[in-house]
Each structure stands twice: as C-alpha cells, then as structure tokens.
Amino acid sequence: MRPLVRFLILALALLATPALAEKRIALSFDDIPRHEGGFMTPDERAIALIAALAEAGVEQAGFFVTTGNLDDPYGKGGEARIRAYAAAGHAIANHSHGHLWYHQTEIADYIADVYRAEDWLERLPGKRPWFRFPYLDEGRDIERRDAMRAALKTRGLSNGYVTIDDYDWHIDALATKALAEGREIDRDAWRDLYVETLVGTANFYEKMALETLARSPAHVLLLHETDIAALYIVDLVKALRADGWTIVTMDEAYADPIAAIEPDTLYLGGGRLAAIAAAAGKDPGSLVYERTDETELTRLFEERVIVQGGE
Numbered sequence: 001m002r003p004l005v006r007f008l009i010l011a012l013a014l015l016a017t018p019a020l021a022e023k024r025i026a027l028s029f030d031d032i033p034r035h036e037g038g039f040m041t042p043d044e045r046a047i048a049l050i051a052a053l054a055e056a057g058v059e060q061a062g063f064f065v066t067t068g069n070l071d072d073p074y075g076k077g078g079e080a081r082i083r084a085y086a087a088a089g090h091a092i093a094n095h096s097h098g099h100l101w102y103h104q105t106e107i108a109d110y111i112a113d114v115y116r117a118e119d120w121l122e123r124l125p126g127k128r129p130w131f132r133f134p135y136l137d138e139g140r141d142i143e144r145r146d147a148m149r150a151a152l153k154t155r156g157l158s159n160g161y162v163t164i165d166d167y168d169w170h171i172d173a174l175a176t177k178a179l180a181e182g183r184e185i186d187r188d189a190w191r192d193l194y195v196e197t198l199v200g201t202a203n204f205y206e207k208m209a210l211e212t213l214a215r216s217p218a219h220v221l222l223l224h225e226t227d228i229a230a231l232y233i234v235d236l237v238k239a240l241r242a243d244g245w246t247i248v249t250m251d252e253a254y255a256d257p258i259a260a261i262e263p264d265t266l267y268l269g270g271g272r273l274a275a276i277a278a279a280a281g282k283d284p285g286s287l288v289y290e291r292t293d294e295t296e297l298t299r300l301f302e303e304r305v306i307v308q309g310g311e
C-alpha cells in the first residue's frame with residue numbers, strides 16, 4: 001500500500017475512534033448534608049470536596065439534598081455548605097426530607113415528604129428539578145411506582161436516576177469503624193480500593209449499556225458526601241480518565257435519551273440501566289456488580305487496607 005493511502009486510512013480510523021470509544025460519566029453526591037466520617041468535620045469535608053472537584057476539573061457535579069439532615073447536629077452549617085456547592089457551579093437537587101424507604105411508607109406520606117424537601121430547595125441557586133429516590137427504592141409495587149411517577153410530573157420533577165450503583169459509603173464507613181476501634185489502616189490501599197472499585201463498577205455498567213442499548217449513554221455515578229470522596233476524588237477522576245472516561249456535567253447526563261425512559265419493571269433499585277436491562281428480559285442476577293456488596297467490600301478491606309500484625 002502506498003504510504004499516503006496508508007496514512008489516510010489511519011487518519012480516518014483515528015477520526016472515527018473517539019465517537020465510538022467515548023465513555024461519559026457525571027458525578028453525583030447523595031445525603032447532603034451527610035453525617036461526619038472519621039477524618040474531618042462536615043465543614044472541612046465540604047471545603048475539601050469543592051477544592052478537589054475544581055482541581056480535578058469537574059465542572060458540575062450533582063448534590064442531592066436530604067433536607068431533614070439539616071436538623072441533625074451534623075447538619076449545622078449545612079445550608080451554607082449547600083450554597084457553597086452551588087456557588088462552585090454544582091447542581092443542587094432533591095433527595096427527600098426524611099430519607100424514607102418508599103416500599104415501607106404510605107404513598108401520600110411519601111409524596112408529602114418529597115414535596116416538603118422541594119419547598120425548601122426550590123429557592124436555592126443551582127437548583128435542578130431532579131428527585132433521587134433514597135436507597136433507589138421506587139416502591140417495589142406498581143401502585144407505588146406509578147404514583148410517584150405521576151407525583152414527580154405534577155411537581156415538574158424528573159427522576160434523578162443513577163446508572164452506576166455502588167457502595168462507596170461502605171468503603172468510607174469501614175475506615176471510620178477501623179479507626180474508632182484503634183486499628184491501623186493503610187491509607188494508600190484504602191484509596192486504591194475506592195478508586196479501583198468505582199472504575200470497575202463504571203465499566204460493569206458500561207458493558208451492560210452496550211449490550212442493552214447498543215450504545216454508550218452518559219452515565220451518572222452514585223457517590224455520597226463522604227470523607228473518602230473529599231480525600232480522593234482527584235485520584236478517582238484521574239483513574240477514570242486514564243481508563244477512557246470523559247467527565248461530563250449532570251446537565252449533559254440527564255439530557256441523555258435514557259432520562260425519558262420509564263422502565264416497565266419493578267427491578268428499579270440498581271439504577272436506570274439495570275432497570276432497562278431487566279425490562280428487556282436480562283436476568284436480574286447478572287445486573288449487580290460483585291463489589292456492590294458489603295460482605296465483599298469488607299473482605300477486601302480486611303485483606304488489603306487493614307495493617308496486619310500491628311500490636
């Protein structure tokens with residue numbers, strides 16, 4: 001083949017590649033203002049998280065507020081922290097007032113709780129019309145599910161779904177508990193477990209998307225307002241980029257066509273993609289990543305993060 005022809009073929013291949021290979025992900029944080037962890041105060045954590053997101057070049061993450069948390073001792077100063085997230089360019093949204101399990105709550109009580117949070121939130125800068133179900137619990141029966149689908153529309157809200165379900169909070173909690181028990185942890189190993197688990201989970205759902213939708217949607221990663229996020233979000237973003245991911249805004253993620261889908265299933269607790277896959281007939285047993293599991297994460301934490309043989 002002539003060099004010029006070979007060059008042109010190569011150039012065309014390179015041009016075509018990014019669109020095919022692009023993996024997009026937005027970051028979202030739940031339970032704002034969240035209880036403290038083992039390493040910093042809630043104020044220190046918010047300051048660190050805002051700085052880390054800026055350093056990582058994350059233009060807009062989502063912060064889902066549980067307004068009832070503002071009444072708890074750790075919620076002191078919470079409104080100022082929420083406003084600081086908004087002032088840093090991040091999106092603010094509804095994660096209910098009382099963080100209720102919907103399947104255990106009367107429909108009218110549940111709707112009132114969500115609207116109560118909305119009444120407080122809608123005056124805030126950065127506010128978006130998104131509601132994220134606590135525990136991703138959409139009711140577990142058709143009556144509850146459809147009642148909330150209607151109630152959200154009535155209030156002009158849309159489902160603030162995730163596509164990537166994980167137990168980031170458990171990796172954080174394991175370290176808090178170990179410290180409280182006086183056990184020594186390897187912080188680099190703790191960071192690596194967090195980063196590796198979340199990148200692995202993202203890729204698990206990306207594969208599910210390609211198999212189910214035959215395309216890559218803009219993903220939404222479920223995170224919580226934890227110390228481990230404030231400490232290591234820069235490392236997480238770096239690892240995601242190294243793995244081929246582009247960080248996008250929450251606004252871009254929720255402009256994806258999957259935002260308009262109401263999956264015809266009751267398998268809704270693992271996020272939007274798993275629901276779409278379940279509605280398409282996939283075995284629910286295949287829709288949960290092995291590390292979205294407290295026992296497995298605890299095992300890995302004990303094996304890799306706890307410093308063995310101290311004392």
Ligand SMILES: [Zn+2]
Nearest residue numbers: 030031134135
């Ligand atoms: Zn929550």
